[in-house]
Amino acid sequence: MQLINKKTPVNIKAALTIATSALLGTVSVAGHTQESQKVVEESSWDFDTAFLYYSESDRVSAAEAIINAKKTFENDQVLNLKLTIDSLTGASANGATAQPNVQTFTRPSGKGSYQTQANATPLDDTFKDTRVQLNAQWTQPLAQNYTGSAGVHISKEYDYLSLGLNGNLAYDFNNKNSTFSVGLSYFQDTFEPEGGIPVAFASMPLAYGSEEIDSGSKEAFDATRRTDSDDKTTADIMLGFTQVINRRMLMQFNYSYSKVDGYLSDPFKVLSLVDDNGIAQDYRYENRPDSRVKQSLFAQTKYHFEQNVVDVSYRYMWDDWKLDSHTIDSKLRIPLSNTSYIEPHIRFYQQTAANFYQPFLSQSQEIPEFASADYRIGEMSAYTVGLKYGVKLSDGNDLSFRLEYYRQDPKDAGHQAPGALKNVDLYESVDAIIAQVSYSF
């Protein structure tokens, strides 16, 4: 019985090895057990898998699965293939403010509507998406002390396509205790949202095609749409420096420059247009600038104590939307035995608001050039606390579990709330649970 149990992972590995090899055209597909065993010995792919469940209370939940296959060839050439599948369902804040009365919103497709109860933050429950992502990365030594790496990325959702390329060059010196690296990456994304892309600051039209009395028309809906699809490009440069400090410690420093161009608004997000009493008179689609330049400095250190390993990193990010953020992430790996460990994790995050963020539009003021009420670009702090438990199984494979709690606290950056808006929560907190199982074989 035990023998059978021990053999099972090997068979999974053999099957996946054949599948991967067949995809790459390196071996003919053969189902014979002996042959599969032989393939494992010859090529030795390593598989890492993970399944993650993310759930916000009353809002979005997501499930994500990753399988990563890695093979090291002669001369330290490494091929890495990664498949990611995720699925998202649930409700997401649409940007409008809570109100003392029930509110009705048109779904992004224009067909049908949804309602938000009095004093509740409006959530659009239309979201449902499945994404498939493929990554391939090839890494190899180019000359003595030089390592090159190149990769491709493709990601497809129902309404979104992302294609990416990246390249990286690393130079080791000082007896391989120091490494400089430079990396480039480029993404080309196409967004084709349900219902098309709204005209900036157009009024949310009435839903059409239903039996309701005050139903709108398709013509009126289409008049609020600019186009069916739009593009976004992202170009990144990253400079890195890694240094071994001593037998127990190493450090890394990165500088990143990222330029994003194209459609950067969220077609599903609106702003409430309120009167002097804070009562919503209209909902207007948001409008963000069509370019953004982000830069960041990142530092990380790892230190091996007698038993424990501590991992601390800090990131400072700033952009030309006048948004900046600080992130501190720390993990402490504590061995419980020769084969198991626990790893507590704490992360703090804090960001200032983009200069065009505002929680609502006011009738007494002119509509600005850019505005968004998306809390994700507003002032916010967040933290994550979590614990991971990992164990090396008797067959040498790794199994781990991770459970984390994530909380976001959006903040008031000094926007005066008139009348009714004083009595509703404009900056509602978000709580989420993150659960993950990982298995490597």
Next chain:
Amino acid sequence: MSVLYYRPHRTSLFKYSVISLAITLASGCSSLGVQPWERDLLAKDEMALTSSPLDAALDDHIYFSKEASSGGKSFGGGGCGCN
């Protein structure tokens, strides 16, 4: 006036101090490091800078979707319509 200039000054001072710290470390690094036979601890999986790549990938996806920052440790580019 001092209020107006306080923030940009502080930000640029911060950037320069981090950059000069990095340069100082880089120039002083030849005295740092270990001999090849002293890499017993550094060679362990848990001492890799990204010791759990899948955890890192999943975290990047979550925080890219929920916050306005991304990247830093690795590329923070596009890839999904989640933000």
